[in-house]
Amino acid sequence: MDDSTTATNNQLSINYGGNTNIPSALLSSDDSLHAQSLPTLPFDIISQILHRLPVKLLLQLRCLCKACNSLITDLKFAKKQLSMSTTPSITRCLSYRNYSYYLRFDLNCFIIGSCNGILCIANDSKDLFILWNPTIRKFRELPLLKKPQEFSHKYRQFCIKPQTEFSFGYDCLTDNYKVIVVLKYHKSIGRWVNKIELKLHTLGTNFWRSIKKFPFGVLPYDMSGKLVSGKFVGGAISWLAFKPYPRTSCFIVAFDLGKESYQKVLLPNRGGVDVSGFSTLGVLRGFLSLSYGDDVWVMKEYGNTESWIKLFTISYVKDHRYCSAYPKAIYIFEDDQVLLKCVGNFDFNYFVYDFRKGTIEPTNFQNIIEVYDESLISPCSYC
Numbered sequence: 001m002d003d004s005t006t007a008t009n010n011q012l013s014i015n016y017g018g019n020t021n022i023p024s025a026l027l028s029s030d031d032s033l034h035a036q037s038l039p040t041l042p043f044d045i046i047s048q049i050l051h052r053l054p055v056k057l058l059l060q061l062r063c064l065c066k067a068c069n070s071l072i073t074d075l076k077f078a079k080k081q082l083s084m085s086t087t088p089s090i091t092r093c094l095s096y097r098n099y100s101y102y103l104r105f106d107l108n109c110f111i112i113g114s115c116n117g118i119l120c121i122a123n124d125s126k127d128l129f130i131l132w133n134p135t136i137r138k139f140r141e142l143p144l145l146k147k148p149q150e151f152s153h154k155y156r157q158f159c160i161k162p163q164t165e166f167s168f169g170y171d172c173l174t175d176n177y178k179v180i181v182v183l184k185y186h187k188s189i190g191r192w193v194n195k196i197e198l199k200l201h202t203l204g205t206n207f208w209r210s211i212k213k214f215p216f217g218v219l220p221y222d223m224s225g226k227l228v229s230g231k232f233v234g235g236a237i238s239w240l241a242f243k244p245y246p247r248t249s250c251f252i253v254a255f256d257l258g259k260e261s262y263q264k265v266l267l268p269n270r271g272g273v274d275v276s277g278f279s280t281l282g283v284l285r286g287f288l289s290l291s292y293g294d295d296v297w298v299m300k301e302y303g304n305t306e307s308w309i310k311l312f313t314i315s316y317v318k319d320h321r322y323c324s325a326y327p328k329a330i331y332i333f334e335d336d337q338v339l340l341k342c343v344g345n346f347d348f349n350y351f352v353y354d355f356r357k358g359t360i361e362p363t364n365f366q367n368i369i370e371v372y373d374e375s376l377i378s379p380c381s382y383c
Contacts, residue, residue, distance in 0.1 A: 047071065051084045055117075055135055055374040078376035082116055111368065112179070113168040115232055117375025120168035120179060129166075129179060131203065131379035140379040143206050145181060145199065165220065167239075169232030173258030176382060177203040180211070180237055180255070182220055184227055200260075204382040214253060215262045217243050230255070231281045233288040234302030238265070240281055250279065252288075254303070268297050268308035284311075284332050291328045296338075312355035314340065327351070331371045341369070 050058065050072070058081070062069045071077055112120040112129075121130045127147060132139040147162055162185035170177055181199045196219065199208040214220065218241035220228055230237035235257055242250035252265035267279070267290065282289040287298040294314040301307035314327055331339040338353040340360070350365040 047077070051077070051081045053081075055081070055376055058376065059136065072376065075377070075381045078378070078381075082373070082375045082377060111370045112166040112229065113232060114370055114372035115168055115170045115177065116377050117373050118177065118377060118379055119370065119372060120166070122166060126164045126166075129201070131177065133375065133378060135374045136376060136378060138378040138380050140203070142179065142201055142203075143208065145201075145208055147183060163227045165227040165229045167230035167232065167237045169237055169257050170235070171202075171257040172235055174202075177379070178257050180230065181208070182227060184219075203379065211260060212262065214239075214241060216241075216253065216264060218251075218253060219243075220253070228280075231283055231288065233283055233286070236263070236302070238281060238288055240279060252281070263303065265299075265303060266305040267292075268305075268310070280328055282328060282330060284329060289329065291326065293326050296329045312338075314338075314353060314355070315358050315360060327353075329353075330369065339363070339365075339369075339371075 050061070053061075058072050062072050108124040109121050109130075110124075112122055114120070117133050117135060119132050119134065121132055122128065127145045129142040129145070130139050131142065147164070162183045164184075165182045167180045167182075168177070169180075179201045181201075183195075183197045183199070185195050196213060198211045198213060200211045201208045220230070220239040220241045228240055230239040232238075236254040237257065238252050238254045240250050241253045249267075251267055254263045254265055255261075256263065279290060279292045282291060284296075284298055287300060288302060289299075289311075290297040290308075296311045296314065297308050298311055299308050311329075314329070327340040327342045329338050330341045333339070333352075336354075336356065338355060340351045340353050342349045342351060348368065350363045350369065351360045352363055353360050
């Protein structure tokens with residue numbers, strides 16, 4: 001195949017006959033005379049057209065010629081395509097082999113979160129991390145995380161196995177991805193003390209570094225005292241947190257990934273009613289969301305407490321075999337129906353809720369669902 005047929009002087013030839021666009025590289029030699037009469041478009045216009053195509057079609061177009069492959073695999077093109085054509089999709093990670101269909105992984109793992117089509121995955125030991133784009137099948141392994149030893153003869157210290165939680169996001173100031181780990185452990189140095197450490201890894205480096213501890217005297221806990229992971233929105237990682245002693249109503253602590261500074265964000269005002277109990281953070285259509293009981297709120301302007309609005313109230317789920325606690329909204333479809341995650345007696349259950357009609361229907365989704373945006377961005381592109 002002669003690449004000059006499709007890319008000469010920054011121009012590509014396109015056949016606009018019928019309902020299809022056929023690059024001239026696909027034409028046979030018998031069509032050479034016809035190909036010469038085809039109209040040509042400037043390369044910049046072709047690029048703008050390709051930016052608006054879905055990712056899966058672009059992956060097929062890579063095979064047309066070297067010029068197409070070079071363009072579509074370029075990191076700048078991938079970023080532009082992501083900003084102009086975002087197509088949300090759902091992936092499932094099934095971990096129980098008694099299901100009729102499951103995905104097999106070499107290691108037991110779980111998904112920390114996603115950003116720009118890249119999933120952050122950790123192993124069960126919570127010391128190995130992988131950034132993976134399932135759409136283009138590219139992944140990158142991060143440096144091992146060294147956690148506090150459970151016992152150290154050198155310092156005669158004893159440490160209870162630490163609790164760990166993770167967060168993943170994108171720093172637009174440095175155009176890079178970052179993973180944050182929160183470690184909480186009890187340490188004995190003559191007496192027992194609680195220790196909280198925060199470690200941060202920047203993609204392309206080979207180390208984890210310590211960052212500032214949580215301010216305002218708070219800890220990233222839920223009401224049961226368990227560490228919670230943060231949610232990435234607006235260039236920051238947000239956690240629900242509260243002061244343990246004395247116990248106070250929780251609020252949001254946001255860590256700006258670019259400035260690496262903290263900010264306090266208040267929860268919505270419900271007429272003096274405390275919304276901290278049974279609250280969880282999420283992301284809905286790019287906005288920070290709060291599920292409180294059966295109410296779902298979103299912050300329309302990140303960081304502005306006055307921009308909280310209540311989207312809807314979820315109808316009561318009568319069958320407690322499928323939902324033993326308050327459901328959580330995890331995704332809103334284009335027709336405004338909502339995917340709900342419910343904690344059942346043994347696992348997760350998912351329902352589609354129509355808040356306009358007030359109806360709830362079960363789905364075939366099982367175990368864990370992660371919502372992500374398909375993209376061409378490869379974690380291997382960051383040195």
